[in-house]
Amino acid sequence: MRFTNTQQKVSTSTLLMAFGVILTFIMSSAAQAKDYRMSTAIGSTTKNTLVKPVDLSGISATTHEIALMQVLAEVCPGLISSHLRPKFARAYQTKLHQLMPTVSNPDNAMRYLYTQKEYRRVHTNIKNWTLSYSRAENRAMCEELATTQF
Structure with a gap:
């Protein structure tokens, strides 16, 4: 299946790969933020x-x-x-x-x-x-x- 943008066609696999990269980045950032909140909450310097x-x-x-x-x-x-x-x-x-x-x-x-x-x-x-x-x-x-x- 292909999705059509007004300028170009993007394959489903390309979208899934991009989604995976973005999701990985978000999860990594969320984990780092949680670590920071955790370390701040319990007094880590x-x-x-x-x-x-x-x-x-x-x-x-x-x-x-x-x-x-x-x-x-x-x-x-x-x-x-x-x-x-x-x-x-x-x-x-x-x-x-x-x-x-x-x-x-x-x-x-x-x-x-x-x-x-x-x-x-x-x-x-x-x-x-x-x-x-x-x-x-x-x-x-x-x-x-x-x-x-x-």
Whole structure:
């Protein structure tokens, strides 16, 4: 089958190949953007930092609790007002330290956890669950965390 443009004919295979190239570029860009948002949310300063294993044996928090905090760090900054973002960041760091009191650097622990396949599965499920709520409900939850007194 051939599609006809006003000036030239383009074969289906050429269109599919072009679509494939564009889709690959978009997926690559989306993955890079996700990596950036992820690294920004959990405090990374360099993109290709070697992630070292972290001893998490002394924590009692579940992966679901930790993943929820990570999802909130990804979602909340875009939902709350700019004056609440610093408060949210402090509340997030405080909550991470509460969830992982024996870990010296919870941000490194979060980066390490994200390298683990099972944790990423839990993270994805928590994120999908969180995003199933309305924007207003998520904003209210984010604002509540930002204004929580620890």
